[in-house]
Amino acid sequence: MKSKHKSDNYVEVMDTTLRDGEQTPGVAFTPAEKLELAKMFMNRLKVDRLEIGSARVSEGERDAVVGILKWAEHRGCLEAMEILGFVDGGKSVDWIKASGGKVINLLTKGSENHCRVQLRKSPAKHFEEVANEILYAEKQGIKVNLYLEDWSNGMRHSFAYVHEFLSRLRDLPVERIMLPDTLGILEPAEVTTYLEWIYRAFPDLRLDFHGHNDYGMVTANSLAAVRAGVNGIHTTINGLGERTGNQALSQLVVAVNDMTNRKIRVVELELQHASELVQSISGKRCAWNYPVVGSDVFTQTCGVHADGDKKGNLYANLLLPERFGRRRNYALGKLSGKASIDQNLEEMNLELAPEVRQKVLQEVIRLGDKKKSVSPSDLPFIIAEVLSSPLESRLKVVDYEISTRAGSTPKARVAVEMDGVRAEATSPGDGGYDAFMRALRKCMKTFNLTLPKLLDYEVRIPPGGKTDALVETTITWALPGKTVSTTGIDPDQIVAAVFATEKMLNLLLPGAPQDKTEE
Numbered sequence: 001m002k003s004k005h006k007s008d009n010y011v012e013v014m015d016t017t018l019r020d021g022e023q024t025p026g027v028a029f030t031p032a033e034k035l036e037l038a039k040m041f042m043n044r045l046k047v048d049r050l051e052i053g054s055a056r057v058s059e060g061e062r063d064a065v066v067g068i069l070k071w072a073e074h075r076g077c078l079e080a081m082e083i084l085g086f087v088d089g090g091k092s093v094d095w096i097k098a099s100g101g102k103v104i105n106l107l108t109k110g111s112e113n114h115c116r117v118q119l120r121k122s123p124a125k126h127f128e129e130v131a132n133e134i135l136y137a138e139k140q141g142i143k144v145n146l147y148l149e150d151w152s153n154g155m156r157h158s159f160a161y162v163h164e165f166l167s168r169l170r171d172l173p174v175e176r177i178m179l180p181d182t183l184g185i186l187e188p189a190e191v192t193t194y195l196e197w198i199y200r201a202f203p204d205l206r207l208d209f210h211g212h213n214d215y216g217m218v219t220a221n222s223l224a225a226v227r228a229g230v231n232g233i234h235t236t237i238n239g240l241g242e243r244t245g246n247q248a249l250s251q252l253v254v255a256v257n258d259m260t261n262r263k264i265r266v267v268e269l270e271l272q273h274a275s276e277l278v279q280s281i282s283g284k285r286c287a288w289n290y291p292v293v294g295s296d297v298f299t300q301t302c303g304v305h306a307d308g309d310k311k312g313n314l315y316a317n318l319l320l321p322e323r324f325g326r327r328r329n330y331a332l333g334k335l336s337g338k339a340s341i342d343q344n345l346e347e348m349n350l351e352l353a354p355e356v357r358q359k360v361l362q363e364v365i366r367l368g369d370k371k372k373s374v375s376p377s378d379l380p381f382i383i384a385e386v387l388s389s390p391l392e393s394r395l396k397v398v399d400y401e402i403s404t405r406a407g408s409t410p411k412a413r414v415a416v417e418m419d420g421v422r423a424e425a426t427s428p429g430d431g432g433y434d435a436f437m438r439a440l441r442k443c444m445k446t447f448n449l450t451l452p453k454l455l456d457y458e459v460r461i462p463p464g465g466k467t468d469a470l471v472e473t474t475i476t477w478a479l480p481g482k483t484v485s486t487t488g489i490d491p492d493q494i495v496a497a498v499f500a501t502e503k504m505l506n507l508l509l510p511g512a513p514q515d516k517t518e519e
Contacts, residue, residue: 011256011264012232014208015041015249016051017278018064019084021240027282031064038068040277042077044270047249048232051105054084055092062099069100078102082145087129093137103143105178106133110148110165112158123161127168138173145176147210152181155194166202176206176232181221184214184244188224195228208232213244219251226256237278238286238293250275250292258318269325292324299329352383359386367470367491382470382489394418395447395505397440397498402432414439416505418447433457433497440501449508452477452484459493473497477504 018034021027029037034052041047053065065083072078078100085092085104096104108130109115115126130146137144146169148154154162166177179198181191191209198205209225211218211234222233233256239248250271253264275293279285288296298321308314321328341361345352352360363382399415412435415424425442429435441451456476461469473496474487484507488499 008231009262011226011230011262012048012208013249013252013264013266014049014051014082014232014234015045015047015236016210016234016246017041017236017240018068019051019053020234020242020246021236021278021282023242024240024245024282024284027240027284029064029281031060031067033281034064035067035071037278037281038081039071040270040274042072042075042080044267045249045274046265046267046270047235048265049080049082051082051084051234055086055095055104056088062095065099065101073100079143084147087126087133090133090136093133093140093142096142097140101142103145103175104137105145105147106130106137107147107149108165110151110162110180110182111154112161113153114150115161123164127165131168131172134169134172134174144174145178145208146174147178147180149180150182151179152183152186152190152194155197156185156190159197162198163201166198166205170202176208178208178210178232178234179230180210181212181218184212184218186211186221187215187217188220191221191224192228195225195230199229206231208234210234211247212241213239213246216244218245218247219255222247222252223255223259226260226262237274238282238284238290240278240282240284248291254292254319268323272324272326292319298326350383356383356386384472384487393502393506394509395502397502397505398422399424400436400439400498402436402494404432410435412436412439414443416440416443421446423447432494436494436498437501444505449505452479452504452508454478455483456485457497459496471496473500475500475504479508 018029018037022029038050038052041050050068052068053061069078069081072081079102081101082103082105083096083099083101084107085096086107092106093104109119109126112123115121115123119126121129134144134146148162148165151162169177186194195207195209198207207230209222209230209232211221211225218239225233233247233252235249235252236246237249239245239251249266253266253268253271256262256264257268272293275286286294288294291297297319316328341357341364345357360382363386367382395416395418397414398417399413401413402410403412404410409428410430410432411426411428412432413424413426414436415422417423423443423446425439427435427438427442429438437451437454444451454475455478456474458474458476460472460474470489470491471493472487472489473493474485475497476483476485484504486500486503486507488496488501488503490496490499
């Protein structure tokens with residue numbers, strides 16, 4: 001067995017997204033997708049090794065493996081491409097050799113229970129068949145790494161079995177022993193203890209750890225394995241894999257680089273791109289708070305945190321967004337403070353007068369109370385609305401109700417108030433806003449005001465906005481000899497139109513500013 005002393009400075013990464021990642025329900029990569037991902041892993045991420053598929057699965061798998069191996073041979077990294085194979089009398093070895101491969105990751109049983117129950121064989125028989133498989137691979141020029149499937153249960157319940165198996169392998173041509181926590185049952189103290197037992201008996205073994213995340217412990221377990229001295233860790237992008245998935249590459253990289261005296265060669269700046277590419281191809285999206293690559297992990301919401309960052313980067317840790325080609329954001333909502341507004345204004349190279357900034361903050365909080373989290377792309381709309389608003393509204397729409405339903409005429413009830421006088425009216429209409437305007441026209445008679453003619457009604461949302469995005473409604477009105485445009489914003493299109501209309505009403509009053517007027 002090839003030996004390599006534990007605790008090398010660098011931890012090898014063997015990524016198995018293209019093999020174990022395909023065990024994620026609903027995920028199946030095409031040959032073209034596998035090739036694209038393999039190139040990304042080696043050219044951009046710079047992982048050390050790739051497990052690119054399984055032997056004897058399908059013709060599509062063969063096509064994918066052959067395509068990747070041809071590319072890898074041309075690039076000079078053929079021996080970094082590994083293929084899962086089985087103890088099957090040399091059939092997997094022959095399949096890999098015919099495909100152009102150089103390395104088999106041989107799947108064997110790492111617990112006595114798996115050996116006796118699933119294979120229905122004695123340990124001695126299994127050990128003999130594994131030895132024959134290894135020797136046959138050597139004759140065919142194929143290097144062997146060896147998986148001890150269910151190793152974690154083997155260590156818990158049948159250490160004598162694991163010890164005897166490793167003793168048999170000691171004199172065979174095996175490159176690495178790969179230790180899977182197949183069912184994700186371990187915790188860090190166990191990982192440390194079991195690896196100490198292995199190294200005490202076999203100090204020169206070259207070991208990989210292959211974790212699963214059933215108890216949410218996979219990164220902690222991988223970190224324990226790294227500290228115990230293993231040479232390599234197996235990963236997938238975004239933690240793809242069966243059940244709760246495998247060790248996520250992004251989380252392993254930052255944990256090892258920041259929390260141990262060892263390093264990983266993977267390029268941190270490429271982790272976000274890799275995550276997004278795999279999300280797109282696999283159709284499996286990451287949670288918004290998924291460490292390192294989640295959409296919101298570099299977003300501060302609390303105004304206190306924004307203030308601390310502004311004064312001294314007090315709420316930042318080693319996971320700075322710039323490490324991953326990202327930027328810190330400051331969410332705007334009901335928890336925002338002045339510092340949150342300031343951070344976003346600084347990002348936009350805008351400076352507002354204190355009284356305007358305060359009005360912007362009040363509007364952000366108002367929207368937050370309506371469960372609307374305002375994005376930075378919404379902020380220009382809010383600023384524009386505040387800058388175009390009268391400082392005080394004499395005439396206010398104090399209440400309204402607009403109803404529409406299939407097969408019925410829309411109706412609106414509107415109440416307005418000016419200088420302590422209230423007027424209320426109801427009206428049907430051709431649409432919700434038309435009914436609102438008809439009722440409003442009745443109310444205006446109380447104040448001897450006539451509504452201008454509506455010339456244009458325009459609705460916009462920020463680029464890339466979703467169904468809950470802020471709506472900007474701009475309405476253009478015709479007055480004698482001039483036009484007036486007013487704008488309202490809100491997640492609800494009708495509410496935004498009501499705000500725009502209320503602004504118009506106040507512009508009609510004597511002495512009102514006419515900033516939006518064109519002669």
